[in-house]
Amino acid sequence: MTLKRTHTCGELTAKNIGDEVVLNGWVGPRRDLGGVIFIDLRDRYGITQVVFTETDQALHKKAEELRAEYVVGIKGTVISRGEENLNPNLVTGEIEVEATELVFYSEAETPPFEIKDNITTNEEVRLKYRYLDLRRAEMQQKLMLRSKAYQAIRSYYHKNDFAEVETPVLMKSTPEGARDYLVPSRVNEGKFFALPQSPQTYKQLLMVSGFDRYFQIVKCFRDEDLRADRQPEFTQVDVEMSFVNEDDIYEYHEGLMKMIFKETIGVDIQTPFPRMSYDDAMNTYGSDKPDTRFGLEFVDFSDIVKDAEFKVFSGTVKNGGGVVGITVPGQGDMGRGAIDRLTDRVKKETGAGGLIYIKMQEDGPLCSVGKFLTEEIVAEMVTASGAQKGDLVLILAGPKPSVLEQLGQLRLMMGKEFNLIDESAFNLLWVTDFPLLEWDEETRRYHAMHHPFTSPKEEDMDKLETAPGEVKARAYDLVLNGSEIGGGSIRIHNRKVQQRMFELLGINEQEAEEKFGFLLSAFKYGAPPHGGIALGLDRIVMLLTGAKSLRDVIAFPKNQKAQSTMDNSPDVVDKSQLDELHIALKKKPNL
């Protein structure tokens, strides 16, 4: 028998005093005080204190059996707690419910960890008992914020006339970039579906179909070796628009982000967002997703040191490399030991060959390689860096772009180490004008920096074959506090340009036809100019909630071995299932 709930555990206040109510929920620790029993009754909405007096002996006896995490229904009367027992931290802190009826729905064994915030239980245990971990208020709050985010996002797109369309999960395998998850077909022997890495081609086809504006919140899949914070399946806000340019995408998605921040955490963010070209981002922050919540912008010393006798500097510059640095305020008195440790860390974590510094001491700059440089050069470097007394200038030299990336990592280290980051800030930034291609030394060919459907810039179109490395793309990323939360581009909508692009990527005509023939064919029948974006919802929610891991904002995530230890998946399956799918486990070679 279920007592029909009249209220949740999060809503009764002094206004309800005298009401007869029914609450359902989970029992917190029982407190027996001089014959009176108190429990906290908990549901998703809050906590209400329930009291069992000795007036009803049978009821009181029953209440003595209550243990933590029992699930019960309680009927009772709302009474005042009295001035002295008010709990101002609870919505329900003015009242308690004096029970007149108690129904046990479910008993409970002692859980493997306590149901409360800030537990130190290791994550493997939390994941194994995920259904208990999700009972904790801090986890519920994160997922409820995620729930709100979905609807804020969808309302925004629907209000703006976007068509929400579902694209297939069982699709064609076109392994470009990451590995596909495959699904063997039973009905079509020897053939396989793939799970989508993104609905990219489908959303472009929807534009060819004239849907004009499309969006979807959709699961995507990548079979990658799991880095610290990746999941085999992730959630993407997927968007495509026809007859637009970059500015249209920026404008709509600044509106979207404004709405998400407002609806989920009540924060007003300023629009439009700053924009920064890829080149500027690399030269100023050493990253294509710069964290602009703090300074430490790069200073390029190359020109100053290009003729120095110190070969590490002049040689680097002569070979096209760079000598670049950042100024860390107030760290000019860093001791020898600290600097040595920092140098080791920089070498180890960034791969830089060494770390050079200028300490801005009371009696003038002290440069770690001062004996190889003239005073004039050091002085010029100090001037260029803008360093003041007490500051520390850190300098790296090396080939580009590596040296920029290394300095970018050093900058982040310093930002964290010396608390230079404003943790309350939300800095959104468009990074624009990405290169179309990147050269891969290993395979000795170009890869698409975004994907093969990204349009080159109009003005670079004639460099496609002659100087492909210089071609800029109509591609952009959205960056929040140093994390890439989205990326997109204006696409190619012309069959011939698409074919040239495939050729550049080493995809020959036959292969292009096999893999993307339907898209090339679609372009034959009238394709509109179009472009779009994909936003990483998991990461956005992680940043909004301040979670430390994607796993904390996904209800049932996989661990870093792509396993769910809760239900033990993936798992072995019956041979008969494989037989039906016309596949077999590969035998291991005899050793």
Next chain:
Amino acid sequence: MTLKRTHTCGELTAKNIGDEVVLNGWVGPRRDLGGVIFIDLRDRYGITQVVFTETDQALHKKAEELRAEYVVGIKGTVISRGEENLNPNLVTGEIEVEATELVFYSEAETPPFEIKDNITTNEEVRLKYRYLDLRRAEMQQKLMLRSKAYQAIRSYYHKNDFAEVETPVLMKSTPEGARDYLVPSRVNEGKFFALPQSPQTYKQLLMVSGFDRYFQIVKCFRDEDLRADRQPEFTQVDVEMSFVNEDDIYEYHEGLMKMIFKETIGVDIQTPFPRMSYDDAMNTYGSDKPDTRFGLEFVDFSDIVKDAEFKVFSGTVKNGGGVVGITVPGQGDMGRGAIDRLTDRVKKETGAGGLIYIKMQEDGPLCSVGKFLTEEIVAEMVTASGAQKGDLVLILAGPKPSVLEQLGQLRLMMGKEFNLIDESAFNLLWVTDFPLLEWDEETRRYHAMHHPFTSPKEEDMDKLETAPGEVKARAYDLVLNGSEIGGGSIRIHNRKVQQRMFELLGINEQEAEEKFGFLLSAFKYGAPPHGGIALGLDRIVMLLTGAKSLRDVIAFPKNQKAQSTMDNSPDVVDKSQLDELHIALKKKPNL
């Protein structure tokens, strides 16, 4: 260069006359009338007539190149069409745009079929060129209605405090009922994920976690032999609630359906919906998803004929079978040939052994087996049937429940044949009190009629082991016009009851632990009473749009061989991909 759109092709009216506008869209057939060129420009929002006069010779020349399905941008001035040329069928029928600028975005070859409604092109061609099929207004309208339905549904649940939670797509294989789609794991050699047939266990775990109310619009997968209208992947509105009984589920989902009908097709449906027990549905309509838009309710003649000399009747009744019929109004004059053809069809399509009839002629009832029955029995049958002069009573005899199902199919045939169905009606109905189990002759064991997590009725709990076939379940289906559009149940939330249920289904303790150990374990730590429902969104949208097939309300469906001919999936994959997944194609045995 893209001309920045100022208006869509569906919004300009007489109010805009004199405005300079930019439209983007697809070109319909070009009409040249005495040197003036007219085209219809089309986008998702409508059609606007564009005119090119001879004033600007260069522009006029360019316009002569326009062909159907070219994609263009047009700048021009809104002018009146004049009284005589008004098109009252178009929002934009009062105006046309006199072009001053024309930009070609994309040329187009002649499409394989015309972009218009009511084409007769065969479906395989439409599916191969799906991106063109979706350009047709009737397809766009269906998908736009679907888009609206998503948001109506989600708004409803969010407004009612449901938590929207995503559950995993990569999960554990627990083949119960239909076959799982499997996904080999690369990282975990020899192991497989399965795609969800439903997020059933996850939503129950969310209840154990205290999420109280959950919903999700989610893709589910079943690897079945595709019947006329099934898809390998389908979309489910998935819901679970804690501390509820059947009435709560009914009430919330009557509200949901009311909202969907209102928001998508503007129809007000009446709530609450009628409810009918499974037994009544079977005995009255021969179906657990009766189409109640028309009558032809069953009449049970068994009592009347139980002692008849006609052994087909009396023998059937003695063996526990039934003699049942329906009265078809006004068909009493059906000729011999028509009756013979009907009899053949009934035998072939329903598997019934034969068809017996009573024609209500001018001079009294004429029964096809009259010579074996007394006049009194025939008269009693006529009275029981309520048949009037001119009506036709159709009778089947046979073992139950087959005879009821056969008569149910005959009833539907008659309803369609004689246009007894009110096609404008939307009859919603709850079918309740399903049996918990159904006996499978082939495997000689019980199967769960809904699924193994459905709660038996409290009052039948002690019959679980002694008379399992008689146990009713707390299960319900939602039926719309004879189609099941949803189903659900109050679930088991007690570990011991769940174990008894597994035993009934022949799942031994070890197997239960391997497959569902995490659920049984979750029940140990305090599970609330809970129940839910899953609605078939594809089917609901199909019924709302009047589509003839699920494929018409899915953007990129599979054909009946589970293939997408557009992108040729599923397809062969590289052996290297299989190697990485530790699987191989099974060799065919040498013949």
